[in-house]
Amino acid sequence: MTxxxxxxxxxxxxxxxxxxxxxxxxxxxMPGDPIEMAxxxxxxxxxxxxxxxxxxxxxxxxxMARYLAWAGAVLEGNFGHSRLFAQPxxxxxxxxxxxxxxxxxLAIGIAILVGVGLGALAAARPRLAPFVQGVALVAQATxxxxxxxxxxxxxxxxLGWLPAGGADSGWRFLVLPVATLAFxxxxxxxxxxxxxxxxxxxxxxxxxxxxxxxxxxxxxARHALPNAAVPLLTIAALDAGAMVSGALITETVFAxxxxxxxIYDAVMGSDFNLALLALLLVAVVTMLATLAAxxxxxxxxxxxx
Amino acid sequence: xxxxxxxLLGLLALAALAAPLGGWWLGHDAFAPDLFNRFASPSxxxxxxxxxxxxxVLLRLLHGARVSLAVGxxxxxxxxxxxxxxxxxxxxxxxWLDAVLMRLADGILALPALPLLVILAALDPAIIGLPRGExxxxxxxxxGLLAAFGWVGVARLVRASALSLxxxxxxxxxxxxxxxxxxxxxxxxxxxxxxxxAIATSLAVGGAVLAESVLSFLGLGIAPPAPSxxxxxxxxxxxxxxxxxxxxxxxxxxxxxxxxxxxxxxxISRSRR
Numbered sequence: 224m225t226x227x228x229x230x231x232x233x234x235x236x237x238x239x240x241x242x243x244x245x246x247x248x249x250x251x252x253m254p255g256d257p258i259e260m261a262x263x264x265x266x267x268x269x270x271x272x273x274x275x276x277x278x279x280x281x282x283x284x285x286x287m288a289r290y291l292a293w294a295g296a297v298l299e300g301n302f303g304h305s306r307l308f309a310q311p312x313x314x315x316x317x318x319x320x321x322x323x324x325x326x327x328x329l330a331i332g333i334a335i336l337v338g339v340g341l342g343a344l345a346a347a348r349p350r351l352a353p354f355v356q357g358v359a360l361v362a363q364a365t366x367x368x369x370x371x372x373x374x375x376x377x378x379x380x381x382l383g384w385l386p387a388g389g390a391d392s393g394w395r396f397l398v399l400p401v402a403t404l405a406f407x408x409x410x411x412x413x414x415x416x417x418x419x420x421x422x423x424x425x426x427x428x429x430x431x432x433x434x435x436x437x438x439x440x441x442x443x444a445r446h447a448l449p450n451a452a453v454p455l456l457t458i459a460a461l462d463a464g465a466m467v468s469g470a471l472i473t474e475t476v477f478a479x480x481x482x483x484x485x486i487y488d489a490v491m492g493s494d495f496n497l498a499l500l501a502l503l504l505v506a507v508v509t510m511l512a513t514l515a516a517x518x519x520x521x522x523x524x525x526x527x528x
Numbered sequence: 529x530x531x532x533x534x535x536l537l538g539l540l541a542l543a544a545l546a547a548p549l550g551g552w553w554l555g556h557d558a559f560a561p562d563l564f565n566r567f568a569s570p571s572x573x574x575x576x577x578x579x580x581x582x583x584x585v586l587l588r589l590l591h592g593a594r595v596s597l598a599v600g601x602x603x604x605x606x607x608x609x610x611x612x613x614x615x616x617x618x619x620x621x622x623x624w625l626d627a628v629l630m631r632l633a634d635g636i637l638a639l640p641a642l643p644l645l646v647i648l649a650a651l652d653p654a655i656i657g658l659p660r661g662e663x664x665x666x667x668x669x670x671x672g673l674l675a676a677f678g679w680v681g682v683a684r685l686v687r688a689s690a691l692s693l694x695x696x697x698x699x700x701x702x703x704x705x706x707x708x709x710x711x712x713x714x715x716x717x718x719x720x721x722x723x724x725x726a727i728a729t730s731l732a733v734g735g736a737v738l739a740e741s742v743l744s745f746l747g748l749g750i751a752p753p754a755p756s757x758x759x760x761x762x763x764x765x766x767x768x769x770x771x772x773x774x775x776x777x778x779x780x781x782x783x784x785x786x787x788x789x790x791x792x793x794x795x796i797s798r799s800r801r
Contacts, residue, residue, distance in 0.1 A: 238635045246644075249651060360794075364787035366738055368745055369779030372765050376772045461637075468642030472742055476765070486643045487746065490650045502643050509640045 228518070235510045240294075242506055246499055247290045297500070307494035315485060315497065316504055323481035327470050329397065330404035331459070337405065338412025339455070343443055345413075346420035355413055363410035367469050371403040371476035388477035400477045407469050411458050419451035426450065453524045460516030467509050529795030533730075536788035540781075544593035589777055592755040595663070597785070599671050599750070600737035606675035607736070608729045611682025612721070618683070619690035620713060630687070633680045641677050642742065648673055649748035663754035670749050674736045681735075682728040689724040693717050723800050727793045734789030741782050757782050 268276075284292070296303065302312040345355035378385045378399060385398055423429065424447050432446045471483025478484065482505050489498035614633075618626040649670065693699060694717060702716050737757075743749030744758025745765075752759050757778040764775035 234631070234635075238638070241635070242639065246647065250647065360787060360790060361783075363790060364734070364783045366741055366761075366779055366782050366786075368742060369761060369775070369782065372761065372775045373779070375765075376775060380769060380772060464638055464640045467640035471640070471642050471646075472746075475746065483643070487646060490646055490748075498647055502647060505643055506639050510638050513638050 224521075228514075231514050231517075235507065235514065238510065239503060239507055243294065243499070243503055244290060246502060247293065248286060250495055250499055293496075302500055303496045305489075305494055305497040307489060307492040307497060312497055312500050316482075316501060319480060319482045319485045319501070320504060320508070322479060323467075323470055323474065323483065326397070326400055326404065326474070326479065326481060327466060329401045330408060330470070331466065333401060333405040334408040335412055335455070338409040339416045339448070339451075341409070341413040342416025342420055342451075343448075345417040346424060346447075347439065347443055352417065355417060359410040359413040362406055362413070365406065367403055367407035368472050368476045370406060371399070371473060374399045374403060375476075388479060396477075396479070400473050400479055403476070404466075404469055404473045407473075408462070408466055411462060412455060415454055415458050416451055419454045420447050423447040423450040453520055456516050456520040456523065460513050460520065463509050463512045463516065467505060471505075529791050529798065531795075533788045533790075533792030533795055536784060537792065540593060540597065540785055540788065543590055544597050546590060585774065585777060588755040588760060589757075589781060592757045592760055592778065593781065595667065595750055595754060595756040596737055596740060596758070596782070599667050599674070599740045599756075600733050600785070602667070602671040603674035603678060603736035603740070604729055604732035606671065607678030607732045608682050608725060610675065610679035611728065612686050612725055614679060615683040615686025616690050616713060616717070616721075619687045619694060620709075620717075626687075629683070633683055636677065636680045637684075641739075645673060645677070645739065645743060646746065646748060649743050663750065666750050666754070670740055670743060671736075674739050677739075678732050678736060682725070682732060685724050685728045686721060689721055690717055693720050723796055727796050730789045730793040730796070734786040734793075737782060737785045737789075741778075 302316070304310070305312050305315055308315055341355045341358060345352040375388070379388075386396055388396070388399070420443070424443075426447075429442060429446055432442050437446070470481065471486065473479070474481040474483035475487050482501055486498055486501045486505070488494075489501060614629055618629045699712060699716055702712050707716075740749055740756065741758030741761065744756045745762045747759070747762060749758055750756035752763070760778040761775060764771070764778065767774055
């Protein structure tokens with residue numbers, strides 16, 4: 224187990240290095256060299272000033288040397304400064320990450336509750352299975368940003384019950400984004416819990432439980448569900464990346480100040496350093512979440528080698 | 529399910545092909561602004577009304593279908609070809625090549641795709657020699673980006689199916705008869721992979737249409753005035769007060785496309801069991 228964790232952590236580290244290198248080289252191609260933007264913002268800067276600024280920030284160095292200098296600084300915990308927000312990058316990343324995690328945790332929780340509920344319904348009442356299947360198909364095909372816009376139009380513009388979005392942290396600001404993201408993710412849970420619960424209900428130990436007189440609800444909740452939990456964790460592990468992507472677009476639609484909005488704003492404002500660090504943080508957190516789901520799965524079902 | 533998916537996709541393709549015909553029928557131009565007719569309600573002349581520049585919404589939707597479906601199909605096709613070659617190669621060669629390719633696939637799959645796509649889509653196309661802000665160039669650029677991520681799913685599915693096929697008796701019989709490896713792969717393994725490849729392609733089309741709409745919605749994909757369902761939605765979000773209905777149609781079109789692709793994939797995988 225320890226060996227497995229260590230090798231997976233090493234794999235995550237290698238991926239992070241590769242990603243940071245590729246992204247650094249590619250972002251070097253992004254429009255808007257910071258010095259050119261400084262020149263555009265201040266017409267009194269001469270070309271000698273520009274050359275001096277380039278040398279001062281090391282921008283006259285080859286790209287690879289700049290990457291090594293940057294990576295060294297980041298490893299020392301020096302994340303640098305955001306030009307766009309005029310703040311240290313570290314101070315921007317943590318609140319944004321917490322905001323994203325809050326949104327994600329709530330949405331995943333609700334998606335699992337509703338999805339497994341629908342799955343249990345379909346497994347226990349086969350007549351309702353087509354209905355559950357239909358809900359899952361629609362939920363899977365609905366673009367989450369479109370759903371977000373529709374919810375804003377209905378609940379914020381027409382009815383005026385909830386805010387259309389914003390930076391405030393009250394629960395009223397969470398309802399629509401959480402509902403959007405939960406709906407976008409519930410399909411996989413509904414479909415897979417239907418299959419897993421159906422399979423679990425055919426196991427001999429279920430027959431034993433029924434023979435002992437356990438109620439159908441108890442059979443489903445206490446005997447079948449724990450066995451169906453493992454495949455659900457597999458989806459959670461496989462879907463971590465897609466879920467984070469969904470959170471990013473949801474944040475942009477509802478103007479929530481999370482990691483997605485931060486990356487989007489940084490890209491739009493050509494804030495090279497901030498975009499890269501935010502991307503790496505999101506990637507590392509996603510990979511760690513995948514690893515955690517994998518480990519939980521192994522812990523629940525020791526048969527998985 | 530296969531029939532429902534195919535029928536839906538056929539309808540959407542017809543709608544895309546009929547876009548110029550629709551312009552002739554309704555007597556409007558999908559691109560020319562008509563500022564005296566902004567936010568017109570649905571009428572015989574404008575079946576779905578007009579947008580903030582007075583352009584016919586139905587016509588723009590039809591033209592958007594051309595752009596969105598073309599990008600989706602091109603991206604999915606490219607992803608399928610790359611994915612099939614990679615998956616087949618990994619299953620056939622095995623060993624270190626298989627390990628490297630599959631670790632790469634795992635790595636790409638574990639990454640959150642959207643933030644990466646956002647950063648990649650923001651790269652200046654002029655640096656790699658593509659013209660800036662031209663609709664066709666935008667379409668090629670976005671399709672290429674989506675294919676760069678989309679091949680992973682295809683490759684994994686193809687590899688898994690190819691591995692089980694390569695161990696089957698008919699492949700071993702072919703090899704025992706002295707059939708060349710090339711022929712084994714092309715004539716014996718590849719045709720049996722048709723169903724998994726069809727499933728993966730169909731899922732990839734839906735995924736690519738969805739991803740294109742997200743990028744265009746964020747202003748990083750197909751740039752206006754060329755209509756795509758995604759950038760029509762971006763426009764609609766700014767107009768939630770003036771024209772709440774404008775947000776309905778493009779999203780519905782995206783949803784139906786993805787639904788059709790998923791139905792098709794589900795249907796094929798079910799008919800195989």
